[in-house]
Amino acid sequence: MADVGKFFREVKSEAQKTNWPTRGKLLSSAGIVLLILVVTGVYFWLLDLGFSNLTSWLLSALGIR
Template identity: 40%
Template sequence: MQRVSKFFREIAREMRKVSWPRRAELTRYTITVITTVAIFAVFFAGIDLGISKLIRLILE
């Protein structure tokens, strides 16, 4: 049990050393991630639609 409590104390000590982003940085990073994911989603949806139509043309 002592090893477990020591482990969690060490975690708390290390977490205090972490450099957390400020609110403005966090907002900018979040917007960047959401925008990137949206762009990739649209891109792959377009690729998927194009390939699907191509396969339908070939099989008909």
Template identity: 40%
Template sequence: MATNPEKKERKFSPKRFFQRVARFFRDIRGEVKKVVWPTRKQLWNNTLVVVAIMLGTGAIIWVIDLIFTGVVKLTLKV
């Protein structure tokens, strides 16, 4: 397999590495500044919605489980 003589060899450079790491963290800081954080009221409302959905889903699964348990018990008695 022939190698391309124009292709530069990539050597590890500590200086370049730390520059890239520093740029990465600067970029993170810039992105975090763009975040629109929810207000306390929005956070509370969203939390209540999540808890209500969890309880509702749990109740539905519980009812379905009771139905399947009854069907299995009837099937095994016969």
């Protein structure tokens, strides 16, 4: 049981060393992540749209569709 107590004392000690971000830094980082998600989503949407149109055109050109 002494090992369990030591473990939790060390966990508490390490948790006190944690440097939490400020509210502004957190909101700024979250905004950047959301922006990257939107840009990436639009990129893949356009890529999907292009490949879909290319596939439709190719199938029509080959008389399959």
